[in-house]
Amino acid sequence: MNLRWYHFAAWGALIAAMLLMPRLVDLGLMGRGTLRTMIQACYLAMFAISWDVLSGRTGYISFGHPFLIGIGAYGTAILSKKFGVPVELSIPLAVLITMIGGLVVLLPALRIKGSYFALVTLAFMELMYQLVQVIRPDLTGGTRGLSGIKTLTRGAENGYMLAVSLMLAVALGCWLLMRTRFGTALWALGQNEEAVSGSGLSTIRLKAMAFLVSAFVAGLAGAFLVHYNGSLAPRAMFDINSVFTIIVAALIGGAGTILGPVLGAFFLTFLLEWLRPFLPGAERFLVYGAVALVLYMYQPKGIYAIIEGGLKRLWGRA
Amino acid sequence: MLQILIQGLLLSGLYALIAMGFTLIFSVGRVLNLAYGAYLLIGGYAYFYFSQQLGLPKIAGVMLAGVLGCVLGLLKYQLLVKRVQGVHSAVEIATLILAVVLQSAVVLIFGDSSKILLPIVPGVERVASAAIPYSNLVATIISWAILIGLYFFVRLTHTGRAMQAVSMDAKGAAISGIDANRINMITWGISGTLGAIGGVFFASYTQLYPGMWVAPLIIAVAVVIVGGIGSIIGTLVVAHIVGFMEIIVSSWNPELRGVFTMLLIILVLVLRPRGLFGREEIH
Amino acid sequence: MSARLQVSNLVKRFGGLTATNDMSFTVEPGESVGLIGPNGAGKTTIFSQIMGEHRQTSGQIHMGEQEISALSTPARIRRGVSRTYQVPRPFPEITVAENIRVGLMPDSVWQMVTRGADRDRERELALAVGFAEADLDRTPAELSMGDLRKLEMARTLATDPKVMLLDEVFAGLTVGEIATISALVQKLRDQGMTFLIVSHDLKALEPLIDRAIAIDRGTKIAEGAYSEVIADAGVRASYLGGGGDA
Ligand SMILES: Nc1ncnc2c1ncn2[C@@H]1O[C@H](COP(=O)(O)OP(=O)(O)O)[C@@H](O)[C@H]1O
Ligand SMILES: [Mg+2]
Numbered sequence: 001m002n003l004r005w006y007h008f009a010a011w012g013a014l015i016a017a018m019l020l021m022p023r024l025v026d027l028g029l030m031g032r033g034t035l036r037t038m039i040q041a042c043y044l045a046m047f048a049i050s051w052d053v054l055s056g057r058t059g060y061i062s063f064g065h066p067f068l069i070g071i072g073a074y075g076t077a078i079l080s081k082k083f084g085v086p087v088e089l090s091i092p093l094a095v096l097i098t099m100i101g102g103l104v105v106l107l108p109a110l111r112i113k114g115s116y117f118a119l120v121t122l123a124f125m126e127l128m129y130q131l132v133q134v135i136r137p138d139l140t141g142g143t144r145g146l147s148g149i150k151t152l153t154r155g156a157e158n159g160y161m162l163a164v165s166l167m168l169a170v171a172l173g174c175w176l177l178m179r180t181r182f183g184t185a186l187w188a189l190g191q192n193e194e195a196v197s198g199s200g201l202s203t204i205r206l207k208a209m210a211f212l213v214s215a216f217v218a219g220l221a222g223a224f225l226v227h228y229n230g231s232l233a234p235r236a237m238f239d240i241n242s243v244f245t246i247i248v249a250a251l252i253g254g255a256g257t258i259l260g261p262v263l264g265a266f267f268l269t270f271l272l273e274w275l276r277p278f279l280p281g282a283e284r285f286l287v288y289g290a291v292a293l294v295l296y297m298y299q300p301k302g303i304y305a306i307i308e309g310g311l312k313r314l315w316g317r318a
Numbered sequence: 319m320l321q322i323l324i325q326g327l328l329l330s331g332l333y334a335l336i337a338m339g340f341t342l343i344f345s346v347g348r349v350l351n352l353a354y355g356a357y358l359l360i361g362g363y364a365y366f367y368f369s370q371q372l373g374l375p376k377i378a379g380v381m382l383a384g385v386l387g388c389v390l391g392l393l394k395y396q397l398l399v400k401r402v403q404g405v406h407s408a409v410e411i412a413t414l415i416l417a418v419v420l421q422s423a424v425v426l427i428f429g430d431s432s433k434i435l436l437p438i439v440p441g442v443e444r445v446a447s448a449a450i451p452y453s454n455l456v457a458t459i460i461s462w463a464i465l466i467g468l469y470f471f472v473r474l475t476h477t478g479r480a481m482q483a484v485s486m487d488a489k490g491a492a493i494s495g496i497d498a499n500r501i502n503m504i505t506w507g508i509s510g511t512l513g514a515i516g517g518v519f520f521a522s523y524t525q526l527y528p529g530m531w532v533a534p535l536i537i538a539v540a541v542v543i544v545g546g547i548g549s550i551i552g553t554l555v556v557a558h559i560v561g562f563m564e565i566i567v568s569s570w571n572p573e574l575r576g577v578f579t580m581l582l583i584i585l586v587l588v589l590r591p592r593g594l595f596g597r598e599e600i601h
Numbered sequence: 602m603s604a605r606l607q608v609s610n611l612v613k614r615f616g617g618l619t620a621t622n623d624m625s626f627t628v629e630p631g632e633s634v635g636l637i638g639p640n641g642a643g644k645t646t647i648f649s650q651i652m653g654e655h656r657q658t659s660g661q662i663h664m665g666e667q668e669i670s671a672l673s674t675p676a677r678i679r680r681g682v683s684r685t686y687q688v689p690r691p692f693p694e695i696t697v698a699e700n701i702r703v704g705l706m707p708d709s710v711w712q713m714v715t716r717g718a719d720r721d722r723e724r725e726l727a728l729a730v731g732f733a734e735a736d737l738d739r740t741p742a743e744l745s746m747g748d749l750r751k752l753e754m755a756r757t758l759a760t761d762p763k764v765m766l767l768d769e770v771f772a773g774l775t776v777g778e779i780a781t782i783s784a785l786v787q788k789l790r791d792q793g794m795t796f797l798i799v800s801h802d803l804k805a806l807e808p809l810i811d812r813a814i815a816i817d818r819g820t821k822i823a824e825g826a827y828s829e830v831i832a833d834a835g836v837r838a839s840y841l842g843g844g845g846d847a
Contacts, residue, residue, distance in 0.1 A: 059407070061407050061410065061411070063414070107588060108584070108587065108588045111588060112587065112588065114407070115350040115410060116543065116587055118350070118407075118410060119350070119536065119539050119540070119543075119587065120583075120584055120587050120588065122532075122536055123536050123540070123580050123583050123584050123587075124580075124584065126532065126533060126536055126576070126580050127577060127580035127581060127584065130576040130577045130580060131577055133573075134573040134574060134577060135577075239529065240417075240418060240421075240529065240532050241418060241421075243414075244414065244415065244418040247411065247414070248415060251411060281426070283426050285422035285425065285426075286419060286422045286423050286426055288422075289415060289418050289419035289422055290419055292415055293412065293415045293416060293419060296411070296412060296415060297398075297401060297412065300408060
């Protein structure tokens with residue numbers, strides 16, 4: 001894995017800084033609202049990490065990630081609300097079901113690539129959107145969705161600590177995983193799939209593993225988010241805008257790097273917040289999208305690459 | 319029975335029109351242009367603005383929507399696609415972002431709620447037990463007129479044949495002196511126009527709201543892939559298969575309409591990725 | 602470390618074209634065989650069938666006693682057969698060391714995750730095919746054709762084969778590079794490796810092989826000692842008829 005001292009230092013600093021955020025509120029340096037914004041950013045970061053594990057390296061671009069997130073969210077919401085399953089059980093079950101969903105996404109990836117695959121995943125999301133509205137609306141809440149779902153925490157600080165711990169655990173776990181030879185194999189898969197199998201590796205197994213890990217993260221984050229929000233609305237969940245936000249967070253952060261998508265998620269979430277005072281209405285989304293587009297066209301490798309380049313230059317000079 | 323036949327024809331004609339604008343870009347530019355959905359959206363809202371808010375004649379509204387779509391197509395080619403051309407996932411992602419930006423522009427100007435489009439031609443014709451709005455009938459007739467026109471344009475005119483040449487073999491076409499840039503511009507322009515007009519019809523067939531473009535986009539792409547990239551006839555045939563299936567399913571259980579269409583698309587793409595009439599694989 | 606490779610009555614049709622026509626031959630353990638023939642004769646197609654990248658229309662392929670036709674490409678590589686590609690297929694955005702690492706990986710995600718990379722072995726393979734120490738951190742985008750062929754060799758070797766299929770390993774190489782690769786092949790032969798080698802550069806090929814098989818339009822036209830095969834009237838005619846692209 002080849003970890004160096006500065007890896008430990010950087011992770012230590014990141015974890016400490018994130019866990020100490022609520023103290024800034026105590027000191028009056030930061031508003032409670034900011035903490036809530038950070039909670040949103042943490043969940044978006046997990047979704048973006050999940051996307052990155054599936055699509056960032058392998059070249060199988062998912063346009064339907066809310067399909068996976070939705071399974072996790074609906075899974076635990078229905079189990080806990082309609083069947084009275086305790087949350088300690090409903091969340092792991094929901095994650096498990098989401099991983100089965102990950103295998104469903106794997107099916108087209110066994111035969112088709114590129115644009116085809118992206119399109120099929122988009123159709124998966126649309127299908128899920130239609131399904132939750134018409135199949136057993138007594139369970140899914142139909143078009144209206146579900147509300148009154150049990151929440152796990154009370155108050156911004158507790159919600160934040162839960163979200164940030166989850167996010168850091170997921171980020172560290174995936175980051176370590178991607179530093180192993182498995183991560184190298186996924187890069188290789190995205191660059192030349194035939195040559196990977198010509199090097200003696202089963203590409204199906206690699207894809208399956210990536211998709212399962214991605215589904216695990218998506219299901220976990222989706223499930224915890226629903227128990228934070230306490231409600232669930234299909235139109236917002238299976239919206240092209242949420243696909244957009246996840247992909248753009250991962251891309252402008254830096255696809256394939258795990259930490260990049262975390263950066264991207266915080267950047268996007270806070271960009272939206274900072275724009276609020278100047279542009280209170282829907283203009284915000286226009287600016288936000290335009291910034292994303294320009295950043296993407298300017299540096300397709302993302303913020304991570306910009307920072308990395310900058311650090312290297314500093315290092316070189318010192 | 320008759321009802322299904324007529325409604326099937328109406329919907330299929332619409333799908334064919336939308337898919338046709340898409341297949342042009344797909345075959346000539348080799349680009350999965352996800353912002354194609356935005357043409358539908360802009361077309362629908364442009365029509366709403368010109369003919370319902372400004373009160374211009376309806377026909378002028380349709381035409382202006384088409385012009386706007388054309389301009390949008392050209393701009394997109396010049397400013398965006400040309401820059402990232404060659405990297406497929408980059409084009410897909412950039413066009414997806416653009417579509418979302420345009421959608422938020424629509425929300426900004428017109429708000430988030432659904433709008434009701436007045437029928438292009440008022441009145442309803444009753445055939446058997448079916449109510450056929452004149453509007454839909456007109457949309458279908460115009461769609462067919464455009465499709466036939468396009469077919470002859472591609473087959474018979476010099477420009478049309480150059481488009482075909484570029485779509486078959488871009489390098490070969492360049493060697494034989496075809497200006498690929500010009501052909502690309504024309505294609506993006508036509509595609510934008512068709513998309514915008516398709517959007518007007520589609521919005522009057524269903525609803526006009528900011529997220530209206532996603533489902534028809536998926537259907538258009540699927541129809542094109544299944545029908546064979548660049549094949550006008552294949553696109554027509556598959557548009558009718560999808561249109562009729564959708565009508566048949568919804569006459570049996572209207573709620574399952576969307577579910578069924580998406581399932582069909584997923585199944586066909588997974589089982590027959592080369593399409594039914596396809597000549598090659600895309601990447 | 603060696604195994605016998607046997608191809609029996611192999612036929613491959615692409616539509617109307619018969620690319621492999623009732624081909625049978627055996628490569629004995631430790632033997633090195635040259636496969637020659639004009640462009641389009643069907644040499645690469647035979648390799649693809651042995652590796653399972655193309656499925657034969659009919660016929661059998663044996664590694665040792667086992668019929669391998671039903672196996673996937675990775676499973677065949679585990680049985681000990683591995684090839685280089687005529688058009689090199691590097692992973693363009695990762696380093697030379699990482700390219701070799703992919704070849705060294707076991708086909709088990711668990712082991713990929715739990716065990717680290719074997720950097721010494723990566724280095725050893727890279728140096729063996731003629732890379733310099735500094736090349737390990739370069740990406741294929743910065744490499745010459747000759748370097749890409751070396752990388753192809755290194756990654757193939759990394760899969761720990763018993764039988765190596767080399768497809769046009771000398772094309773585009775300088776004299777020095779040809780000497781390096783030749784020396785490597787000789788060294789591996791001394792260690793008992795089995796080879797099937799395709800090359801247009803007959804001069805470089807000759808010292809590396811025990812015997813030769815000539816094919817034309819998918820059909821075997823001569824087999825035996827190199828000097829006899831090359832003197833064969835049919836072989837001469839096929840090279841001339843094939844456009845003399847040697
Ligand atoms: N995938 C394929 N589809 C159709 N024809 C092919 C394919 N691969 C090879 N061929 C044809 O098979 C013949 C043998 O090709 P190949 O094995 O590459 O020849 P060689 O390696 O001896 O130069 C050629 O005529 C080639 O055009
Ligand atoms: Mg060859």
